Amino acid sequence: MSDSDEKLLQFPCEFPIKVMGRDAEGFEAEVVAIFERHLGGIDSAQVNTRPSSSGNFLSVTVTFRAESQEQLDALYRDLTDHEQVLFCL
Numbered sequence: 001m002s003d004s005d006e007k008l009l010q011f012p013c014e015f016p017i018k019v020m021g022r023d024a025e026g027f028e029a030e031v032v033a034i035f036e037r038h039l040g041g042i043d044s045a046q047v048n049t050r051p052s053s054s055g056n057f058l059s060v061t062v063t064f065r066a067e068s069q070e071q072l073d074a075l076y077r078d079l080t081d082h083e084q085v086l087f088c089l
Contacts, residue, residue: 007069015066018089019079023051023058027084031060034082038075039064057086 009015019031028049035042048061066072079088 009066009069011069012065012067014063015072016061016063017075017079018059018061020057020059020086020088021084022086023056024084027058028060030082030084031079032062034078035062035064035075038071038078 017035021027021031028047032042032047042062042064046063048063050059050061051057052059076088079085
C-alpha cells in the first residue's frame with residue numbers, strides 16, 4: 001500500500017473542527033481569531049456556537065476548506081495551546 005492509499009483525507013476538503021471551552025466572555029472571539037490567523041477571513045456562516053445544557057461550557061464549530069494536513073496540524077496546535085481551550089474534536 002502506498003502512502004497516498006493510507007491517507008484518510010483527500011485535500012482540499014470541507015472540514016469541521018469543534019472547540020470546547022468554558023463559557024467565558026471573549027471565548028468565541030478568541031477561537032475565531034485563531035482560525036482567521038490560519039485561514040484568512042472567515043464568514044460568520046462558517047461558525048456555529050452552542051452552549052452546554054448547564055451553561056458552563058461553550059462549543060464553537062468552524063467548518064472550512066482544509067487545504068492540507070500541515071494546515072490542520074498547525075491549526076490544532078494553536079487551538080489546543082490556547083489557555084481557554086479545553087479540547088478540540
